[in-house]
Amino acid sequence: MALLLSVGTIMGQAVDKAALKLLQKEAKAQMAEAQKINEAITAKINEKTPLTDQDIADCKKGLTYIRKAIKGGGIAENKLGEAYKINADLAQHPFNNMLNKAVNKEPFDTAFFYSNLKEMTDAIQGELQHTKVTKGEAGNENYLKGKTFNLAQCGDYFIYAAQFMSEIGKYDKALEAFETAMNYTKIYPEVADKAKLRISNEQIAYYAFHTAHEGKLYDKMDELYDQAVQFAEGALGTKQVKASSYLERGDSTAWAGYVRDLTLQDPSSSTDFIQMLISYYLKKDKEAGPDSNLMMPYVDEILAKDPNIYIAQYGKAFKFFEAEKYDEAFEAYKRCTEIQEDSYDSWYQCGLCKYRQALALNATVSTIKNQTEAKKALEKTKSIFGEAIPFFEKARECAPDEPQKWAFELRQCYSVTGQAAKAAEMDKLL
Secondary structure (H helix, E strand, C coil), X not given: CHHHHHHHHHHXXXXXXXXXXHHHHHHHHHHHHHHHHHHHHHXXXXXXXXXXXXXXHHHHHHHHHHHHHHHHCCCXXXXXXXXXXXXXXXXXXXXXXHHHHHXXXXXXXXXXXXXXXXXXXXXXXXXXXXXXXXXXXXXXXXHHHHHHHHHHHCHHHHHHHHHHHHHCCCHHHHHHXXXXXXXXXXXXXXXXXXXXXXXXXXXHHHHHHHHHHHCCCHHHHHHHHHHHCCCHHHHHHHHHHHHHHHHHCCCHHHHHXXXXXXXXXXXXXXXXXXXXXXXXXXXXXXXXXCCCCCHHHHHHHHHHHCCCCHHXXXXXXXXXHHCCCHHHHHHHHHHXXXXXXXXXXXXXXXXXXXXXXXXXXXXXXXXXXXXXXXXXXXXHHHHHHHHHHHHHHHHHHHCCCCXXXXXXXXXXXXXXXXCHHHHHHHHHHC
């Protein structure tokens, strides 16, 4: 048994050696084919001969050869630097060709631009990692410094590649490219102290966030949001897109929660969102019935943070008015006029609160049997109509060319209070 095991082990070693030898032979042949193509393309470039589509196809063929050779594991450690150099050169030729086309506004394969860029940068990294630095006149120190410089400069191109991928609807690849740009010095630590991208990571995250939204990749959006919103110039748009994405997902509850948190953090910069959430809560309250009260606690929280948020104060006033609590509504609308003096709506609503109170009281006059009490009620009615007049007149000042907004109520108030001439003026305007 021991003898059989020994024979089996020897046979296994022989098979492994034979397989390795075959692998090395294949890798050597693949590397030679790739190098032959690289030399032919390099010669054309040195002769300043423009590369043709066939040349680019040859480069792709050469890349296939060298890629198989490297991934196959048959290249000796001391030859890996040379293999990666061939890989980098074969990727560099199409890359330069596409850059020239971009400068000349000629069409090129944008999808290939990204995959080729990734292969080129990985190959340069491999060359730097597996090439021993030698100094002196015949050394490679300056050459490798040049390669390091090239690798450092490529970070920006991943941003362009991401935009190309987005334009053709390959959003997952676009995000991959953006993330490579954002993490460039982590992926390529060889250039950690040299790579300086033309835009900040926050701006790249901003582009990536909106790309994820365009591709409806909502989980990725959520991942990118905190960094994207740090890009100040686009922060408002980022917040708006984040909010709308919840509605696109059909999750209005999450939308409301997000908007609530956002507006409470900074009410003065979020008035549009406050208005949207007030409308949402009003709708929910109406659907749920008279016992529902989502809106009022929210506006109270906003006003506790900043008492000068007009739309929150106006929402509070509207809720009182809707419930026919005219005294509370009047005070709330009056506060609105203090916040925004030229607000037609606030002045008009102040007058309307008084006007509705007067109408309600007037409706009871005919039911009062005691003449003295009835006369008092009538005088009180006239007095309240009179109290409404200055507010309607302020509304008129805010919208002087729109009599349809205020003339009817003013005519009524002027008539009841015995101001016939002014009432006649309103008739003419109507």
